[in-house]
Amino acid sequence: xxxxxxxxxxxxxxxxxxxxxxxxxxxxxxxxxxxxxxxxxxxxxxxxxxxxxxxxxxxxxxxxxxxxxxxxxxxxxxxxxxxxxxxxxxxxxxxxxxxxxxxxxxxxxxxxxxxx
Amino acid sequence: xxxxxxxxxxxxxxxxxxxxxxxxxxxxxxxxxxxxxxxxxxxxxxxxxxxxxxxxxxxxxxxxxxxxxxxxxxxxxxxxxxxxxxxxxxxxxxxxxxxxxxxxxxxxxxxxxxxxxxxxxxxxxxxxxxxxxxxxxxxxxxxxxxxx
Numbered sequence: 600x601x602x603x604x605x606x607x608x609x610x611x612x613x614x615x616x617x618x619x620x621x622x623x624x625x626x627x628x629x630x631x632x633x634x635x636x637x638x639x640x641x642x643x644x645x646x647x648x649x650x651x652x653x654x655x656x657x658x659x660x661x662x663x664x665x666x667x668x669x670x671x672x673x674x675x676x677x678x679x680x681x682x683x684x685x686x687x688x689x690x691x692x693x694x695x696x697x698x699x700x701x702x703x704x705x706x707x708x709x710x711x712x713x714x715x
Numbered sequence: 716x717x718x719x720x721x722x723x724x725x726x727x728x729x730x731x732x733x734x735x736x737x738x739x740x741x742x743x744x745x746x747x748x749x750x751x752x753x754x755x756x757x758x759x760x761x762x763x764x765x766x767x768x769x770x771x772x773x774x775x776x777x778x779x780x781x782x783x784x785x786x787x788x789x790x791x792x793x794x795x796x797x798x799x800x801x802x803x804x805x806x807x808x809x810x811x812x813x814x815x816x817x818x819x820x821x822x823x824x825x826x827x828x829x830x831x832x833x834x835x836x837x838x839x840x841x842x843x844x845x846x847x848x849x850x851x852x853x854x855x856x857x858x859x860x861x862x863x
Binding site: 654655661682689691 | 813
């Protein structure tokens, strides 16, 4: 799996591509841990290029979400392919994560929160 | 009708190799779309359990994947060489929403038409996952296409 990162108005946007499983999930957790150490606690994950996910990948996402929330931060997801969305629904994780159709839609919500 | 046999050391890297082999085999059998996705998730879950819980990531222990495609459907056997795997399966509890693990067996059961766990003669665990021809995925393996 590859992870590309960019900063969008104080939100770290991570674009994931490839397979999200046990090994790549560990890589993701490590990357988010480094962000949190630098006080970056607003994180968006664009999953548009994720071609496969299993329960280990889901576990990594849950772990990341818990770490971010522990720091009073926020984690959003977007661009889930239909088969990825399906797995979120089967496992009922779609009720736990903030999931948006597009990255722009997700990032706009950070702006809304910031201007309140 | 084709059958395949693969063996992998119990390491994290083996999962990617296994998926490559699995997708290639399924493509050879013209199994694609939602059925390919269902098989890949179910086999991936059983494989990860075998590597992590069964063989405890001991690279000297192999995980075997057997795949058979015939008129009845598709059967995948995933076999590890661990000890006590069946007890672990029997004693598992439902995962909580914020648990990081515990969803694998539920995903297998969701996607497969049937799933059986049995202890092998040397104490390992064999998981047999079946996708029946014209089962819940409504796939006709003889015609090689989804039913209308």
